Amino acid sequence: MFKTASKVAELVDETEKKLKNFSETPRLDAEILLAKALETSRFGLFTKYTEKVSEEAEELFNSFIERRKNFEPVAYITNEKEFFEDTFYVDRRVLIPRPETEFIVEKTLSLLKNSPKEDLLDICCGSGCIGLSIKRAADCRLTLSDISSEALEVAKINAAKLFPCSTEISFVQSDLFKNISGKFGIITANPPYLSAKDMEKFVVKELKFEPEDAFFGGDTGFEITEKILNDVSNFLKSGGYFITELGFEGSAFLNKTLNGLELENVIKDYSGIDRAAVFRKI
Numbered sequence: 001m002f003k004t005a006s007k008v009a010e011l012v013d014e015t016e017k018k019l020k021n022f023s024e025t026p027r028l029d030a031e032i033l034l035a036k037a038l039e040t041s042r043f044g045l046f047t048k049y050t051e052k053v054s055e056e057a058e059e060l061f062n063s064f065i066e067r068r069k070n071f072e073p074v075a076y077i078t079n080e081k082e083f084f085e086d087t088f089y090v091d092r093r094v095l096i097p098r099p100e101t102e103f104i105v106e107k108t109l110s111l112l113k114n115s116p117k118e119d120l121l122d123i124c125c126g127s128g129c130i131g132l133s134i135k136r137a138a139d140c141r142l143t144l145s146d147i148s149s150e151a152l153e154v155a156k157i158n159a160a161k162l163f164p165c166s167t168e169i170s171f172v173q174s175d176l177f178k179n180i181s182g183k184f185g186i187i188t189a190n191p192p193y194l195s196a197k198d199m200e201k202f203v204v205k206e207l208k209f210e211p212e213d214a215f216f217g218g219d220t221g222f223e224i225t226e227k228i229l230n231d232v233s234n235f236l237k238s239g240g241y242f243i244t245e246l247g248f249e250g251s252a253f254l255n256k257t258l259n260g261l262e263l264e265n266v267i268k269d270y271s272g273i274d275r276a277a278v279f280r281k282i
């Protein structure tokens with residue numbers, strides 16, 4: 001017996017039920033993954049709700065659902081993640097950009113308002129989401145840096161996609177500041193900040209797909225942030241800013257680690273958690 005082709009609406013409803021035990025957002029996942037299989041947007045999917053899905057597209061969609069049931073993040077299945085005002089290419093070589101990291105972009109843009117053509121360094125850049133989002137909205141010269149050559153390859157894909165003609169983006173493979181030279185008006189970072197204990201607790205299910213180096217910040221979780229804070233003022237112009245995302249309880253240890261830097265402010269996220277810190281070179 002031939003199976004009759006399913007309609008978009010039926011597939012979304014059925015898949016929502018199938019994903020209930022595997023995702024906190026089963027309907028959203030079903031819609032995004034079906035939109036991907038049909039090579040349309042989520043909005044485009046809503047306009048096709050009563051249409052039948054081809055056998056090939058349904059097969060592809062089913063393969064996506066099997067991956068999702070293995071807890072693979074939707075962003076790795078679609079190779080896309082929205083961040084700030086753009087969609088970034090992602091795969092397992094990089095951390096999937098998180099919405100809370102957008103606070104760093106917003107704060108940096110407010111600092112850049114009065115300093116056009118500033119030199120910006122984004123260390124621990126991963127997909128390049130922070131530096132590239134800032135460059136999209138502000139006219140700056142950008143250096144993207146990461147210890148992982150694989151992450152830099154992904155950052156290059158995003159740079160080519162968002163700035164096809166720009167010659168103002170450089171890429172440096174570097175263990176923090178080791179291969180960095182020159183001084184910058186602004187340095188941004190979202191360093192790894194999970195402790196050994198956090199890694200045991202959180203790197204299960206979805207996090208297991210992301211690169212471990214993107215999470216592990218040393219035994220206490222603060223080691224990489226402390227190293228950055230020790231060196232960053234050597235790479236800042238006088239009066240320059242360093243904006244960094246903070247780990248859990250990250251603001252508790254900030255006062256003791258100042259080194260040629262003044263803590264300007266700590267930015268809270270919408271749930272009142274200290275999310276990022278802004279330092280100024282003194």
Ligand SMILES: C[S@@+](CC[C@H](N)C(=O)[O-])C[C@H]1O[C@@H](n2cnc3c(N)ncnc32)[C@H](O)[C@@H]1O
Binds near residue numbers: 126176193213214
């Ligand atoms: C939390 S992820 C942040 C990625 C990206 N900036 C974002 O916000 O989505 C941390 C990044 O730091 C990089 N990293 C880890 N240790 C590093 C080191 N010692 N020097 C430079 N980069 C490092 C990892 O490869 C990873 O890409």
